[in-house]
Amino acid sequence: MTGKRLILGQVLEFSGDPAREGSGAARHRRRGAVLVADGHIVAVDEADILRAAHPEAAVTDHGDHLILPGFIDAHAHYPQTAIIASWGKRLIDWLNSYTFPEEMRFGDPDYATRVAARYFDLVLSHGTTTVASYCTIHPESVEAFFAKAQARGLRMLAGKTCMDRDTAPEGLRDTAQSAYDDSKALLDRWHGVDRLSYIVTPRFSPTSTRGQLDALGTLWAEHPDCLMQTHLSEQTDEIAWMHSLYPEARDYLDTYEAHGLLGENGLYGHAIHLTPREIDRLAEVGAALVHCPTSNTFIGSGLFDMSLRARMRVGLATDTGGGSSFSMLRTMAAAYEIAQLRGTALHPSELIWLATGASAEALKLGDRIGRLAPGYEADMIALDLASTPAIAQAAARAEDIWQAIFPTIMMGDDRAIIQTYIAGQPVKPD
Structure with missing residues (x-):
């Protein structure tokens, strides 16, 4: 497999609908990574594990930004x-x-x-x-x-x-x-x-x-x-x-x-x-x-x-x-x-x-997009959880990932979108 890319940051994975399964349907990795190749997600894991397993992969490190599906x-x-x-x-x-x-x-x-x-x-x-x-x-x-x-x-x-x-x-x-x-x-x-x-x-x-x-x-x-x-x-x-x-x-x-x-x-x-x-x-x-x-x-x-x-x-x-x-x-x-x-x-x-x-x-596409999981198409975003002073001061008080995300949901805009990936490639216009 060629053209591997590792995208690092906080990572949020969903195994199902939290309305039915509770918030446990989501898994937060404080320092995670998504491995992509050929337009698809190959693996999602801790950053250290994937970096060690794939030293040849190009790395994009988004630091504390949150990696989500597009x-x-x-x-x-x-x-x-x-x-x-x-x-x-x-x-x-x-x-x-x-x-x-x-x-x-x-x-x-x-x-x-x-x-x-x-x-x-x-x-x-x-x-x-x-x-x-x-x-x-x-x-x-x-x-x-x-x-x-x-x-x-x-x-x-x-x-x-x-x-x-x-x-x-x-x-x-x-x-x-x-x-x-x-x-x-x-x-x-x-x-x-x-x-x-x-x-x-x-x-x-x-x-x-x-x-x-x-x-x-x-x-x-x-x-x-x-x-x-x-x-x-x-x-x-x-x-x-x-x-x-x-x-x-x-x-x-x-x-x-x-x-x-x-x-x-x-x-x-x-x-x-x-x-x-x-x-x-x-x-x-x-x-x-x-x-x-x-x-x-x-x-x-x-x-x-x-x-x-x-x-x-x-x-x-x-x-x-x-x-x-x-x-x-x-x-x-x-x-x-x-x-x-x-x-x-x-x-x-x-x-x-x-x-x-x-x-x-x-849209009957739940087997292709909408999640960070192996086999899914690598359409993703990197989300800044402190994109404005008002959001940053609210997120700084957060005691868990949900308290950190909620101010961006309520007050965020395009300034929060650090990068948009289509099939694993960065595409956000300047």
Whole structure:
């Protein structure tokens, strides 16, 4: 084996979900190391042991910085990069005022390419190494995202967003047939190529006709190894809108279920205002929910119920640009605050797991990314636990690793990301 690299620092390994197994699911090595080669993790152990066993390996020593898996953002909209933190009222107003006008620009491949490059610079600088992104109705937006991701060797997932109902603006409508044809062509071109995955992507049922949802359900059935992503029960007025368009539906989930868009490989973003039937069906089929806390507070959607983790997979996401930050640290902080408002105090180990292993499991990639373990892809970060004076003085009082990490979760930003590694190689932009 050639090209070995030893990355030294404090190391945090997870054997499973601390929400189920307790904080003992995480192991902290005060002076640990990760051995990587050929883009994968070969071993994780004490630094002295691995240095003695592999004297030929190149060494990068991060001192007291914490080595973690790269963060995984399970729901984002890269075409909304330029409109993040735009003032708005409620979801539908925000979409019409900012999102839809910006997304109309992505039929221009040069513009899509520029935004994709900027987006990857931003997320890598924040320590995010994998994203599941919505694109726009334009195939050019998907091509730009995947081409830029491929050139950087990234593990990324995305799909063409499909909308054919006249509730979407004229410049952002496809048809049931073109949604199927375009999505299939993009899937055939990109799914499984290098580290890329295609996701079947109806935006949400209020912007798709029954015929389009049927077409996308057919495509998903033809490619069951793909994920399917959409939005579900984000706001109460959105739910009322859905019922006006689908009066026959028992609930929001039924608009997907009736058209073949409910399954184990389904990713349902937000999922705040779920009925008991929806919860039961999602759990029965083994679907995943994606919690988008900064978006839910920014747009005033509501408070996600973290107790749903007991029944199904739950990932964590920025939902940029509805979310107000590219940072998964800020997203963890918002998840903590929302859980507090619902009477649950999430332990720091649970927050780190949500942004790494739990999001990997939601994306059905839990056997490849999201953990520091032999055989996993070597997407990692080095995290400074004293990146600002305020964080440093709080961390200095820590009596264990969790007290040391928590100030960075609550107050950290891109300054805390010392280095981002993709397949074992340092890539953080200056």
